[in-house]
Amino acid sequence: MIIAVASPPGAGKTEWICQQIAQTNKPVGYFSPKTDSLPIDTIYLQSKYPQLKIYQTGEEAALLTESDQTITYIEIPWYLDLSGIEPLLTRLNSHRVAIISADVNNTEFKTWADEVVSGNQITKLTTSWQIHRGVLTGEILDFDSLATFWLEMTQGAYGEVVRAKGIFDLEDGQIYYGDFIPNQPELEFKPLNLPRWLDGRPTRKSGFEIVGNKLEQAEIAQTIKDCCVPESAISYYQQQVKESLATEPEVELV
Amino acid sequence: MKIAVMSCIHGNYEALEAVLLDIDRQKAEKIYCLGDLVGYGPHPNAVVEQIRSLDIPTVQGCWDEDIVEGLSACDCSYPSLLAETRGKLAHEWTNQEVNPEVREYLAQLPHTYKEDHLCFVHGSPSSNHEYLLPEMDAFTALERVLSSDADVLFCGHTHVPYVRTLDSGHLQVKVNQPNSDEQPAISFSTPLKRIINVGSVGEPRHGRPNATYVIYDTETQAVSLREVEYDYQTTCAAILDAGLPSIFAWRLARGLEFAEKADDPTHVCER
Incomplete structure (x- = not known):
């Protein structure tokens, strides 16, 4: 079975998929078109469900051949034109789910969907929204600096923000997930259940995506740059973490 | 006698003028300043000249010291890499902006200033980089006073x-000596002490x-935090x-100003 999920930014596609995966015993697959360079949601879901089968762009044919045994969710990024992906969805005979805030009368999504699910209350989408993406693969960030930037960014220091999310490699070797939707309880950065990276610059993907209005992209880029641990300090931090982990007493749960 | 005590002006001339006006309205007879006249703000020279012209007794803040002696705080004085980058930018800008007379004035400021039973410092009597945070343990706070x-x-x-307010208390110090059951003890009582942080x-x-x-009223000991x-x-x-x-x-x-902030409030930079 193939389920295509679409919504405006921040309505809760990934969270809804997460809930569905938790409720099934069947093998589950996941595909998010056009997000290969910065697969934030993919990495988030994979950290929660390591057995999740991930499909990359170019593997669409496999979706169909494996659909008998697997429930596969196709998460459609909000910035993708629904008509552009229509041929694929038709070929896959997918069930279409739209996640829409109860107070929004979004006819485009309602017409498109086989099923409408109530989602987060979100800021109304307009054509003036910009999307700013920063790929940070290879960079290690300082947690306190990132927290400062995130607070400033979500409070409007770099333009009006209606949605932000990111995955960041931090100096403790863990990769963290950050998520922001206006009017929603603020989510603290949380470490994902993935191995620590303590040997040089990480090669796994990381980065952020900000949706908003009048975004000061150069300022954002410079501030993020100032959050990055310099080359000269990376091995020092990693050695400290290794030593700290080696001396941590083992805790036995009784 | 009513006195006014202010601190951390950070080159903000507009704010200084507003505070001086309010002090005048409050009919304070004397003004004291606890330093950090410069740094972050756009008018370091004007602020110093105003403080100087009013002959306000002033102690040296950590930013004033850094402008005179160069950045002396160690990395741990900054809460993050981002704060460090921004702090250094502010320092470099201020360092280029201040005129020689201002630098000379900042250089001769004392670290502490005492008058009768009142003591004026920027951070603490130990260091102008040390934070006397309200949650600091009472023993350390009392030691500082x-x-x-x-x-x-x-x-x-x-x-x-x-x-x-650090209530009067009874302190006892015992010294354990090796190979001896004796524990010489010194005990003393401390009078009531107060720490007043005047904000920024x-x-x-x-x-x-x-x-x-x-x-602050020196006769009634009444404190009024003014905003x-x-x-x-x-x-x-x-x-x-x-x-x-x-x-x-x-x-x-x-x-939401954020200057340097040591995780350990008693941290004293040794660099």
Whole structure:
């Protein structure tokens, strides 16, 4: 079975998929078109469900051949034109789910969907929204600096923000997930259940995506740059973490 | 006698003028300043010249010291890499901006100033980089006041005002000696002491842009924490005009200043 999920930014596609995966015993697959360079949601879901089968762009044919045994969710990024992906969805005979805030009368999504699910209350989408993406693969960030930037960014220091999310490699070797939707309880950065990276610059993907209005992209880029641990300090931090982990007493749960 | 005590003006001339006006209205007879006249703000020279012209007894803050001696705080004085980068930018800008007379004035400021039973410091009597945070353990806080040999210790540096009363107590120190059952003990009583943090005139960190300072009555010991509105937008505009990072203006407008901050409040830089 193939389920295509679409919504405006921040309505809760990934969270809804997460809930569905938790409720099934069947093998589950996941595909998010056009997000290969910065697969934030993919990495988030994979950290929660390591057995999740991930499909990359170019593997669409496999979706169909494996659909008998697997429930596969196709998460459609909000910035993708629904008509552009229509041929694929038709070929896959997918069930279409739209996640829409109860107070929004979004006819485009309602017409498109086989099923409408109530989602987060979100800021109304307009054509003036910009999307700013920063790929940070290879960079290690300082947690306190990132927290400062995130607070400033979500409070409007770099333009009006209606949605932000990111995955960041931090100096403790863990990769963290950050998520922001206006009017929603603020989510603290949380470490994902993935191995620590303590040997040089990480090669796994990381980065952020900000949706908003009048975004000061150069300022954002410079501030993020100032959050990055310099080359000269990376091995020092990693050695400290290794030593700290080696001396941590083992805790036995009784 | 009513006295006014202020601190951490940080080159914010608009805020200083508003506070001086409020002090005048409060009919304070004398003004004291706890340093950090410069740094972050766009008018370091004007602030120093005003303080100097009014002949206000002033102690040296950590920013004043850094302008005179070069950056002396170690990395752990900054809460993050980002704060360190911004702090250094502010330092470099201020260092280029201040004129020789201002630098000379800042250089001759004392670390502590005492008058009768009152002591005035920027951070603590130990260091102008040390934070006397309100949650600091009582023993350490009491030690800091006792070391100043005063009953009331006025400080700034945290940018968040507070009054802390350290009740009179009985302290006993016992020394364990090897190979001896004897434990020589020294005990003494401490009188009531107070720490009064006067907040910040020019870079508040209490969530509002308003300037803060303190009025203290030397006869009644009454403390009044004053919060003064001023035209912070003018300062924000001047920050941008001066070419300082726009984020300084954004944070100032929200009372979100963040200067250096050691995780350990008793940390004393040894660099």
